[in-house]
Amino acid sequence: MSTPILVTGGTGNIGRHTVPLLRAADREVRILSRHADAAAPGIRSFEGDTVKGTGLAEALDGVETVLHLAGGAKGDDVAARNLVAAARRTGVRHLILISVVGADRMPIGYFRMKAAAEREFAESGIPWTVVRVAQLHDFALPIVKALSRMRIAPRGLRFETVRVDAVAARLAELTLSEPAGRVADLAGPEVQEVADLVRTFDAARGRTHRLLPLRIPGGVGRAYRAGDNLADETAVRAGSTWAEYLGERTSVAA
Numbered sequence: 001m002s003t004p005i006l007v008t009g010g011t012g013n014i015g016r017h018t019v020p021l022l023r024a025a026d027r028e029v030r031i032l033s034r035h036a037d038a039a040a041p042g043i044r045s046f047e048g049d050t051v052k053g054t055g056l057a058e059a060l061d062g063v064e065t066v067l068h069l070a071g072g073a074k075g076d077d078v079a080a081r082n083l084v085a086a087a088r089r090t091g092v093r094h095l096i097l098i099s100v101v102g103a104d105r106m107p108i109g110y111f112r113m114k115a116a117a118e119r120e121f122a123e124s125g126i127p128w129t130v131v132r133v134a135q136l137h138d139f140a141l142p143i144v145k146a147l148s149r150m151r152i153a154p155r156g157l158r159f160e161t162v163r164v165d166a167v168a169a170r171l172a173e174l175t176l177s178e179p180a181g182r183v184a185d186l187a188g189p190e191v192q193e194v195a196d197l198v199r200t201f202d203a204a205r206g207r208t209h210r211l212l213p214l215r216i217p218g219g220v221g222r223a224y225r226a227g228d229n230l231a232d233e234t235a236v237r238a239g240s241t242w243a244e245y246l247g248e249r250t251s252v253a254a
C-alpha cells in the first residue's frame with residue numbers, strides 16, 4: 001500500500017492546484033500549513049509552521065514523499081533546514097522542492113533564500129528533486145495592475161510568466177516519479193518585457209496608456225536587464241500565454 005504524500009503549503013495557490021492531481025492518482029495527501037484547512041476525502045490537514053519547526057514530526061509520521069511548497073517572503077531557508085532535519089528523523093525517501101528561476105543568480109534576498117533552500121535539500125542525504133519555476137501569471141497580475149495605474153514600466157525587466165495549472169501538473173508528475181535531482185526549469189511560453197505585459201493588460205480593458213520607462217537602479221537592475229531571472233533554452237515551457245490568461249479572467253477590469 002502506498003504511503004501518504006505530505007504537501008507543505010498545500011492550501012496555497014500552487015498547492016490547491018496540485019493536491020487534486022495527487023488525489024486523482026489515488027494517493028492520500030497530508031497538508032501542512034499554519035492555518036489548517038477543512039477536511040476533505042483522502043486529505044488530512046496538519047497545523048504547523050515550517051519556519052518555527054512546529055508540527056513537522058506529526059505530519060511526517062509514516063510519510064515517504066514530501067512536496068515542499070510552503071513559502072513566504074522570509075525564512076524559506078530556515079524552513080527547508082527544519083523540514084530536512086525532521087525528515088531525516090523519519091522514513092522520508094523523496095523530498096521535492098519548488099524553487100525559483102534564477103535562484104543562484106539574482107542579487108535579491110528572496111532568490112538567495114531559495115538557493116539556500118535548494119542546498120539544504122541537495123545536502124540532506126535524502127533523495128531529492130528540485131524544480132525552479134518562473135513567476136506565475138497570478139503573481140504578475142497585481143504588479144501589472146499597479147504599473148498600469150501608475151503608467152510606468154521598468155525598462156529591460158522581462159518575465160516569462162506561467163499558468164498555475166501547468167506548474168501543478170509538473171509538480172504532481174515529479175512527486176509521483178523517482179527522485180531526479182535538479183530538473184529543467186519550468187517557465188511560461190513567452191519571454192516578455194513587463195511593458196508589454198502592461199500593454200496587453202490595458203488592451204484587454206480597451207485602454208491604451210503611454211508608459212513612462214523607469215530604470216531599476218544598481219545591481220538588481222543590471223541583473224534583471226541581463227536576464228538573470230530568466231530560464232535558458234533547456235527550460236520546459238508550458239501553459240497558456242499572458243494574453244490567453246487575461247482573456248480567461250472575468251476580473252481583469254477590476
Ligand SMILES: NC(=O)c1ccc[n+]([C@@H]2O[C@H](COP(=O)([O-])OP(=O)(O)OC[C@H]3O[C@@H](n4cnc5c(N)ncnc54)[C@H](OP(=O)(O)O)[C@@H]3O)[C@@H](O)[C@H]2O)c1
Nearest residue numbers: 009011012013014033034035049050051070071135136139
Ligand atoms: N507564486 C509564484 O509566482 C512562484 C514562483 C516560483 C516559486 N514559487 C514558490 O512556490 C511556493 C508556493 O507558492 P504559492 O504561490 O502557492 O504561495 P501562496 O499562495 O502564498 O501559499 C503559500 C502556502 O504556504 C503556507 N505557508 C506559508 N508560510 C508557512 C509556514 N511558515 N509554515 C507552514 N506553512 C506555511 C501557506 O499557508 P499558511 O499561510 O496557512 O501557513 C500556504 O499554504 C512558494 O515557496 C513560492 O516561493 C512561487
